[in-house]
Amino acid sequence: LCYLPLDPNIILTNAIKTSKYNFFTFLPLNLFEQFQRIANAYFLFLLVLQVIPQISSLSWFTTVVPLILVLTVTAAKDATDDINRHRSDNRVNNRKVQVLIDRKLRSEKWMNVQVGDIIKLENNQFVTADLLLLSSSEPLNLVYIETAELDGETNLKVRQALPVTGDLGDDIEKLADFNGEVRCEPPNNRLDRFTGVLSFAGQKYSLDNEKILLRGCTLRNTEWCFGLVLFGGPETKLMQNCGKSTFKRTSIDRLMNILVLFIFGFLAFMCSVLAIGNYIWERNEGSQFTVFLPRLEDDPAFSSFLTFWSYVIILNTVVPISLYVSVEIIRLGNSFYIDWDRKMYYARNDTPAEARTTTLNEELGQIKYVFSDKTGTLTQNIMIFNKCTINGKCYGDVYDYTDTVDFSFNPLADSRFVFHDHSLVEAVKLENTEVHAFFRLLALCHTVMAEEKKEGELFYQAQSPDEGALVTAARNFGFVFRSRTPDSISIVEMGKQCNYELLAILDFNNVRKRMSVIVRSPEGKLSLYCKGADTIIYERLHQSCSKLMDVTTEHLNEFAGDGLRTLALAYKDLDEEYFNQWIQRHHEANTALEDREGKLDQLYEEIEKDLLLLGATAIEDKLQDGVPQTIEQLSKADIKIWVLTGDKQETAENIGYSCNLLREEMNDVFIISGNSLEDVQQELRNARTSMKPDAAENSEFLPEMDKGVKVVTDEVVNGEYGLVINGHSLAYALEHSLELEFLRTACMCKAVICCRVTPLQKAQVVELVKKYKKAVTLAIGDGANDVSMIKAAHIGVGISGQEGMQAVLSSDYSFAQFRFLQRLLLVHGRWSYLRMCKFLRYFFYKNFTFTFVHFWFAFFCGFSAQTVYDEWFITLYNLMYTALPVLGMSLFDQDVNDVWSFQHPQLYVPGQLNLYFSKKSFFKCALHSCYSSLVLFFIPYAAMYDTVRDDGKDIADYQSFALLTQTCLLFAVSIQMSYWTAVNTFFVLGSLAMYFAVTFTMYSNGMFTILPSAFPFIGTARNSLNQPNVWLTIFLTSILCVLPVITNRFLMIQLCPTINDKAKATPAPPTRRARIRRTSSRRSGYAFSHAQGYGDLVTSGRFLRRPALTRSSGFTHAGRTTTSFSPMGRSAGYSPTGRPQNNKVPDVEVTSLQMYRTITDSAP
Amino acid sequence: MVKQESESANRPDNTAFTQQRLPAWQPILSAGIVIPGFVLIGLAFIGIGVALLVTSRSIQVLELDYTGDSNGSPCSSCSQSDIANCKCSLNFTLTTLFQGPVFFYYGLSNYFQNYRRYGASKDDNQLYGDLSSFTSPSSSCSPYNYDSSKKPIVPCGSIANSMFNDTFTLTRTVSGTTNNVTLDGKGIAWWTDYNIKYRNPSVTPLKNAFNGTVKPINWAKPAYELDASDRSNNGFVNQDFLVWMRRAALPNFRKLYRRIDASGDYQKGLPAGNYTIDITYNYPVRAFNGAKKIVFSNVSWMGGSNEFLGIAYLVIGSLCVVMSVVMLIVYAKFKFPDEE
Secondary structure: OOOOOOOOOOOOEOOOOOOOOOOOOHHHHHHHHHOOOHHHHHHHHHHHHHHOOOOOOOOOHHHHHHHHHHHHHHHHHHHHHHHHHHHHHHHHHOOEEEEEEOOEEEEEEHHHOEOOOEEEEEOOOEOOOEEEEEEEOOHHHEEEEEOHHHHOOOOEEEEEOOHHHHOOOOOHHHHHHOOEEEEEOOOOOOOOOOOEEEEEOOEEEEEOHHHEEOOOOEEEOOOEEEEEEEEOHHHOHHHHOOOOOOOOOOHHHHHHHHHHHHHHHHHHHHHHHHHHHHHHHHHHOHHHHHHOOOOOOOOHHHHHHHHHHHHHHHHHHHOOOHHHHHHHHHHHHHHHHHHHOHHHOEHHHOEOOEEOOOOOHHHHHHEEEEEEOOOOOOEEEEEEEEEEEEOOEEEOOOOOOOOOOOOOOOOOOOOOOOOOOHHHHHHHHOOOHHHHHHHHHHHHOOOOEEEEEEOOEEEEEOOOHHHHHHHHHHHHOOEEEEEEEOOEEEEEEOOEEEEEEEEEEEOOOOOOOEEEEEEEOOOOOEEEEEEEOHHHHHHOEOHHHHHHHHHHHHHHHHHHHOOEEEEEEEEEEOOHHHHHHHHHHHHHHHHOOOOHHHHHHHHHHHHOOOEEEEEEEEEEEEEOOOHHHHHHHHHHOOOEEEEEOOOOHHHHHHHHHHOOOOOOOOOEEEEEOOOOHHHHHHHHHHHHHHHOHHHHOOOOOOOEEEOOEEEOOOOOOOOOEEEEEOHHHHHHHOOOOOHHHHHHHHHHOOEEEEOOOOHHHHHHHHHHHHHHOOOEEEEEEOOHHHHHHHHHOOEEEEEOOOOOOHHHHOOOEEEOOOOHHHHHHHHHHHHHHHHHHHHHHHHHHHHHHHHHHHHHHHOOOOOOOOOOOOHHHHHHHHHHHOHHHHHHHHHHOOOOOHHHHHHOHHHHHHHHOOOOOOHHHHHHHHHHHHHHHHHHHHHHHHHHOOOEOOOOOEOOEHHHHHHHHHHHHHHHHHOOOOOEEHHHHHHHHHHHHHHHHHHHHHOOHHHHHHOOOOOOOOOHHHHHOOOHHHHHHHHHHHHHHHHHHHHHHHHHHHHOOOHHHHHHHOOOOOOOOOOOOOOOOOOEOOOOOOOOOOHHHHHHHHHHHHHHOOOOHHHOOOOOOOOOOOOOOOOOOOOOOOOOOOOOOOOOOOOOOOOOOOOHHHOO | OHHHHHHOOOOOOOOOOOOOOOOEEOOOOOHHHHHHHHHHHHHHHHHHHHHHHHHHHHOOEEEEEOOOOOOOOOOHHHHHOOOOOEEEEEEEEEOOOEEOOOEEEEEEEOOOOOOHHHHHOOOHHHHOOOOHHHHOOOHHHOOOOEOOOOOEEOOOOHHHHOOOOOEEEEEEEEOOEEEEEOEEOOOOOOHHHHHHHOOOOOOOOHHHHOOOOEOOOOOOOOHHHOOOOOHHHOHHHOHHHHHHHOOEOOOOEEEEEEEEOOOHHHOOEEOOEEEEEEEEEOOOOHHHOOEEEEEEEOOEOOEOOOHHHHHHHHHHHHHHHHHHHHHHHHHHHHHOOOOO
């Protein structure tokens, strides 16, 4: 038999290629990419113009040198990146792995591994490709993996092979004979799911994520395992996830693009004016001047056409080629400052701040809305089991917090656990049934993994810290979770070892907000244990516990009032027959390829009802250090903070108070909790009316139209208000008909808290504000549930904390503590914004000034496109003479230092209002340039007009005039710096010195002798810079350029001082305020951890074995029945794609992976 | 200890640079600095302005237009005819001594030496004495690179072709007798132009280098015969040629023609008396509304006469003082508004 791949072009191997170029394609490809940028293309166009002799008003090198420099810098950067990629590709591709070839294990390079191969991995090896786990050294075919490279999470995860493949063990013969067919979804980038079916020996087995090892994971604590390659190389989920980051742009970027277009327009305008001037001149003057200058073309119209293009070349400096490059460098520099900041370094877990995106810095200085998550962001995400209510009795409510409970009766207790209420221990010791059931539930219903390195030394790996806290509590109170297998959980109940058979885990997710386990006790009793958000559990309780519900509700409210996270616990005994039938259906649902999750949800819903309430737990969630102070600072900076949390309303409100978001002195805090569209609308309107009585009149509120985009303007209200909105109300508020109403009301409030929100809603809220507000948004969060919000906001900030790394991985900036946000925004953001704006203003100023002088000169040279400056000066002006000073300015400038920035958070406001760089300020700086250029042209003009040197010789010649003007220009732009560190001074003076050095060199005899036509300015510097009137002119122009600026600024400070001026006028703060580390008396509370559990993982094998019904034999019966078919030496065969094998799932795309390695000579 | 170090391995460096604590100076625009600063700058400027103005006023300048636009002016007949070497003369009287050293300039107005294509119309290599550029002048010289018979023009280009070719002699009439005033034409061009930038090919006699080339169309004599009296003043290093080739920045300009030789009666300059300038009128300017003039001037430490700088310094200085007063008023008014 011979199988051929369906499509010979399909990539079969595991080789990856992340590099873009090779040696030969680099130049053409890279250049092609670079010329797609408008600025580069524009310069190429200029170059073409310059080649036309009739038009060329400048030598080619004035354009070529900067262009080549810019291209080279970019190309060098691209090349280094690509070389690094090549290196890492090679390193990865050449890693060795053991592959089963010709019924033997051979060491092969990664890149030679092919889909369908069976490979053997050993401990601590990287997973080679996306594998179907076949068998492992560990009991029950478990393997442990670390996914740090994939999602950044460092905790161990478990994968388990199907029992049927697990039986293959490490028997090479059997593995070589393995002959199954896998049909699965096409390659995609979802790391958390996988759907597929393995057909083997006539049976079909459902495959999900729990049986798959993804490339990029590392094998841990597992001696060996075998896997079947499903996806290789570029089709692996890791590679599918690469390079798809969305590109965020800042508002300055967008403004810059508009301005560049505007500048193009302006350039065209100037050139047209000059072309018209040329037309008139040629007609009136030029036509008569022909005695000395014969016309090449008699038609003035044609001449003016040529002049237009000549001036396009000369005035090209208004569109600075180096702008984009400089902007990138500045941003990079300012990003490094963030990385380097010790005040954003968190010593406790050795985490410095990190600017993961280097292109958004200035946006940090313009934030208007901060959307914050709470768990792990405002709070520490360290959970402490604080209180509980069991069967209507509340424990843990004590006054004396110095007295701690002694757990010495329990040898397995965790010594770090502290509890204050003795009565609970008493109740446990008295063998109170409910109390025991309560803790038994806590010990059984979870997805924690236990590690027992030494006897009695337990270490829990929990998905979420509150789960860990609960299991630890149960452990200390005598219900020690010891170990688990997929089928069982062993706990020590009051010193007695008990093995519970684990029949099913109904895992937690964001919608269900609860989890359950179904276990069979050692006595053989079937029970379902459930814990979850109180509202969810309450809906599913049996009527008989309504009384208990009331009492517990009271306790729950109390807990919430104290800002504690609560979970309700319930259980139910199950009927054996019903359960068997249920688990059967469960298996069916579980192997379905279509809507598997929906079917499972339905099943879960069915069994989780008529529960009996046990009680509730209350976990304390500690606020992070400095959160209230940070929030206070940010709100002083006029930043609006919206907290989006999954908590219940009471706890959310409570934490709002405790972290200073809501204040007692606020006029009112509105609570929106309507259950219908009309209710919500009414509540929102009422809120608005009470804030601003006249606002309600125009109930049909029409937002301002701005270029077709609706923009909701800020409305001023008297007093401070807060708004708290519930998840279900938020769902209505986010509907199209209400969203503006909601936004308008919310924006009138100082603080907004949205509780019970889903991750999707978080993103929706951010999108809403982004859509209708011309404001910059920032989202900060730490968990996977914040990822959507972080990606949606203009700037995403991740807290690198305990809850995994997903948020950080999708964020633009990350640091360890919420309180660093104020430094990021008020110091780094402000400076970055200020620097960028100063840079742009200065950059445009210096280039406009440079260019406008040409414009004025045109009126005196017959509009002939004669340059004012020496061509070398034109070439080097941006590249050499002014590059470093402007860079120095934009890397070191500080209007006020960081202490003042904190002292006066209002200094942040100008950024939000875009005051430092806008179209208006651009226009102002163009006017300023206009003035400067007038000074720079007409002062030298008047000073040199008709004059001579002190020895009577010529000085009003063109070359001397050029030198004079360019020197004036350079002085005038160099001294207009406002911040002088040693480096700045060095840069400015160094650049001036360099100017003179270069000028004298270029104008020297030696250079001229080498290339007479390239250096025609020989001797000019010597002959004119020794004249006193030249220096008097330079001095005069420089002073004249600066004085009006100083006058204007001084008068502005006096007449209408800005916030900045006011702040500077106040005396400098002597020292930094001592940082207060206070623990708030009010505490926050939460309902549940957000992350999805990995319950499925640890039990998945179980469900597959259920239909066999012979619980323990499931492993053995299937494995041996492999067919005798083994045509190829190498591992598993698959059946061809086209063969209709699984008619039940026609919708599932068959992947391109079903390809068959054939060794042709072995095929008959 | 080692463990501690590794625990804070990621701790950023504590340097003034990384922590953005570089000491810096920034100008604080407080009233105490700005207002006195303006007064000081103002006073200094007024001082400089007065000095410049006084200096500039002390420079004697005599300008005589000889374009001959209007009928009755001395050169009107020449200006209207195309006769080569048309002669006319100009009389002037000095009532006081014209302090030496006296420079003799010719001036042109509405003449666009700064026109781009005019300025580019030369061949630097040729003027540097490169013989290969003699036989094939650069195309930048077009249309003055080859004559009608395709012979290369040396020196080529518009600038050279349009070289100023009026000549002047100055005579002084003392009690009926006319004496020639000696004019010195040595060293009127820049040293660098004469010695480095322009070079004759190293061929002797110089004439041979020009074999196979023709003189510029407008020229009367070939380049190697420009100055019959001084052999070293020929070819490209002819002083008049060099002065002309240094093109002017602005449409109205003057160029140094000669120095009054400070010897004999003229040691101190031009003494009072009646003078005549005999002009050989060749250069046509009326076609483009140009004007020609003769300028006598002496110089000071700040060069030739230019009142602008002095006036500008005075005006700016005064403005500074005025502004400082305005600022003082504004400052006082806004600084203490609540105290009333």
